Amino acid sequence: MKKILASLLAAVALVSGAAHANTALVLDKFPKERMTDLAALQNGAxxxxxxxxxxxxAAFMRFNRLRDIGLTEQQIKDNMLFPTDKVGDVMKVSLDPKDAKVWFGAVPPDLTLIARSRASGSGTGAxxxxxxxxxxxxxDTRPxxxxNLIFPNVGMPHVLWELQGQRAAKFVEEADPHNPGKTEHKFEGFEQLTPGKLSPxxxxxxxxxxxxYLQWMGEPVQNQRTRIGVGVLIFLxxxxxxxWRLNAAFWKDVK
Known part of the structure; x- marks a missing residue:
């Protein structure tokens, strides 16, 4: 339990600055139907x-738990493991925390509970x-x-850039309606610099x-819990x- 709490606190600490980064930016809605799509979860994994x-x-998740989203043990071995890993191992990395702090400015947080840790009033963690x-x-001013728009000065590089391509953000200076004489830095849109392997x-x-997958990893039984909950409500x-009908039958002759 202590390790789980420590992981959750580390994740919150690393991304907490985003809450104050750009309050005007509205979070996009995650397509929730992906949570019940095994093919989507497998691709996410x-x-x-x-x-x-x-x-x-993801130190609190074992590779063999991926069987819960339809992968066989052989598929896990062939597609998810390094040669030295075993199916029963937890998802740990060999990155030295000291090196990570030098390279990124902070140790990358454990992602087991990252989706749950980012839930807020402005939207879900997903x-x-x-x-x-x-x-x-x-x-180019960043190391x-x-x-990132919603996490300015983020230490994490864009690891998916080959898939998305490289983009530039366009900002304009506009008068601040709440502070006469001052301007605000307003995001206007993205400009595609180089294409990625995938279309937008x-x-x-x-x-x-x-x-x-990140949402599922935080609570692998959530789909099962939802199905059971629906069944219980139907039963009730x-x-x-x-x-109600029995009560009416028992008391129908009572005056």
Whole structure:
């Protein structure tokens, strides 16, 4: 429990600055239907292993748990594991925390609970991640060469740039209606600098799959919990109807 709490606190600490970064930016809605799509979850797991698991760990998730989203043990071995890993291992990385702090300014947080840690009044954790992974742009003033709209001065580079391509963000200076004489830095849009391997629609779909997996990883039984909850509510509705009719039958001759 202590390790889980520590992981959650580390994730919150690293991304907490985003809450104050751009309050005018509205989070995009994550397509929730991906949570019940096994093919989407499997593709998300593949993207996570290939692009995220190099720096970020998921120390509270074992590879063999991927069987819950329809992967066989052989598929896990063939597509998800490095030669030295075993199916029963947890998803850890070999990145030295000291090196990570030097390279990125902070140790990349464990991602097991990242979707749950980012839930807020402005949207769900999935909404935040879905917007965040689609908001990177080139910024030569940053050490990594990348910046992010909803997390300014982010230490993480855009690891999915080959899929999305390189984009620049266009900003304009506008008068601040609340502070006469002052201007505000307003985002106007993105400009595509180089094409990616995926079209914009395909990239958004891939990010949705990745976020669906991150959301599932935070609570692998959530789909089962939802199905059970719906079944319980249906049972209670039927039981209430039967109890109501029985009560009417028992008391119909009582005056």
């Amino acid at each position: 593949k993207l996570f292993v290939n692009y995220c698991l190099n720096c970020h760990s 909404d935040y991640l879905y917007t965040y992974l689609r908001s990177f742009y080139r910024d 990594t060469g990348w910046n 629609q395909e990239y958004d779909s891939a990010v949705a799959d990745l976020v669906a 509705a039927i039981f209430f109807f039967i109890a």
